Amino acid sequence: MTEAQIYQWMADGVLTLHVAVVMFVVLGLVLILAGGVRGWRWVRNRWFRFGHLAAILVVVLQAWLGVICPLTTLEMWLRERAGAGGYSGSFIEHWLQALLYYQAPAWVFVLLYTLFTGVVGLAWWRFPPRR
Numbered sequence: 001m002t003e004a005q006i007y008q009w010m011a012d013g014v015l016t017l018h019v020a021v022v023m024f025v026v027l028g029l030v031l032i033l034a035g036g037v038r039g040w041r042w043v044r045n046r047w048f049r050f051g052h053l054a055a056i057l058v059v060v061l062q063a064w065l066g067v068i069c070p071l072t073t074l075e076m077w078l079r080e081r082a083g084a085g086g087y088s089g090s091f092i093e094h095w096l097q098a099l100l101y102y103q104a105p106a107w108v109f110v111l112l113y114t115l116f117t118g119v120v121g122l123a124w125w126r127f128p129p130r131r
Contacts, residue, residue, distance in 0.1 A: 007082035036127030
């Protein structure tokens with residue numbers, strides 16, 4: 001295995017982690033709301049809820065400050081080290097990027113992240129974690 005291939009695999013791993021974080025934030029809120037309505041006790045677990053809140057707060061803070069996600073920065077650095085230009089490459093890279101990286105003005109993302117964080121706050125209030 002060449003050094004470029006190792007960096008490519010590492011970049012794909014970072015992208016996979018990035019997708020997992022996004023899924024945790026988005027699906028986590030869906031599960032919190034559904035579980036709150038249905039009475040699922042586990043959605044009130046403090047560790048789960050604090051982790052979820054922290055994740056979306058990091059995202060919205062980055063959006064407000066205009067900071068690029070460190071996972072994106074790391075992935076791009078690894079791809080440069082692999083000699084890859086842009087986002088062409090492996091199967092994993094192609095499909096996971098289609099989920100994460102879409103085109104819109106920056107203000108759209110700031111607004112969406114802020115609204116999403118507001119819904120997380122409402123869920124926190126309506127279905128608070130257990131003490």
